[in-house]
Amino acid sequence: MTEAVGQFWADIELIRNILSWGFFLAGGISVVSGAIGIVRFPDFYTRLHAAGVTDTGGAELILIGMLFQAPTWIVAVKILFIGFFLFFTSPVATHAIAHAAWMVGFRPLEGPELRYKEEGE
Amino acid sequence: MGRFIILVLALAGLWLLLSGYFDKALLLGLGAASILVTAWLAARARVMDGDSVPTGLMPGIFLYWIWLAGEIGKANIAVIRQALAVEPKLSPKMFTVPLPPKTSVGQATFANSITLTPGTVSVDLRENEILVHGLTEALCDVPAITDMGERVARCEGGGQ
Numbered sequence: 035m036t037e038a039v040g041q042f043w044a045d046i047e048l049i050r051n052i053l054s055w056g057f058f059l060a061g062g063i064s065v066v067s068g069a070i071g072i073v074r075f076p077d078f079y080t081r082l083h084a085a086g087v088t089d090t091g092g093a094e095l096i097l098i099g100m101l102f103q104a105p106t107w108i109v110a111v112k113i114l115f116i117g118f119f120l121f122f123t124s125p126v127a128t129h130a131i132a133h134a135a136w137m138v139g140f141r142p143l144e145g146p147e148l149r150y151k152e153e154g155e
Numbered sequence: 156m157g158r159f160i161i162l163v164l165a166l167a168g169l170w171l172l173l174s175g176y177f178d179k180a181l182l183l184g185l186g187a188a189s190i191l192v193t194a195w196l197a198a199r200a201r202v203m204d205g206d207s208v209p210t211g212l213m214p215g216i217f218l219y220w221i222w223l224a225g226e227i228g229k230a231n232i233a234v235i236r237q238a239l240a241v242e243p244k245l246s247p248k249m250f251t252v253p254l255p256p257k258t259s260v261g262q263a264t265f266a267n268s269i270t271l272t273p274g275t276v277s278v279d280l281r282e283n284e285i286l287v288h289g290l291t292e293a294l295c296d297v298p299a300i301t302d303m304g305e306r307v308a309r310c311e312g313g314g315q
Contacts, residue, residue, distance in 0.1 A: 115173070125267040128276060
């Protein structure tokens with residue numbers, strides 16, 4: 035009987051590890067892609083979108099991966115809180131810098147040719 | 156009064172879950188006292204309105220967040236594709252979308268949702284529209300973004 039119970043918990047452990055690995059890999063790919071995008075995209079506003087991938091996909095997926103490794107439920111709850119607060123604060127930060135750039139008259143590249151719009155267009 | 160109770164419950168939940176003490180009478184008493192003082196100060200300073208305790212969006216907002224998580228996932232994949240593509244097909248532009256939510260909390264939630272979905276960033280909030288910067292033609296989908304705003308607006312009605 036105890037052997038069966040031990041086997042059950044070992045199986046759960048294995049499933050948890052597999053799930054964690056999946057989420058860590060997906061999150062890692064998001065973070066790295068975001069970094070590559072920041073380097074490759076042509077101007078300030080397009081780079082913000084690449085940073086957004088790191089902010090949302092990367093951070094949240096890695097937190098979900100950590101959630102499956104949490105030793106006690108109280109740690110899991112704290113990880114959920116971190117995700118919850120990131121969910122609210124990261125768009126505020128992104129909006130703040132985008133809005134600041136727009137307000138000082140910084141104009142984006144536009145259209146498939148990636149050029150600045152002429153006055154009155 | 157309803158707001159006061161919801162604030163106390165939310166603070167109590169936060170206190171309990173962050174501290175993890177459930178059977179230490181002295182600490183629980185001090186926690187309860189600090190929560191009541193906080194709520195009382197918030198009421199006294201008259202900041203306990205629809206902006207700081209946004210009960211107007213509950214309970215529909217919880218379902219909306221789950222839907223939003225799916226949208227964020229889809230948009231993430233679209234932007235990652237562009238970032239890793241050999242020749243990224245970017246077509247950035249500034250465009251405006253209407254602003255269906257009426258309350259300030261709803262409008263902030265909508266603008267935050269636009270920013271959270273990679274590929275669109277809300278740049279400026281105007282009288283009744285939002286200026287948005289989009290990354291590609293496919294992501295600058297005004298009807299889809301307006302639909303997102305209408306979902307937030309529907310949450311506004313639910314909790315009043």
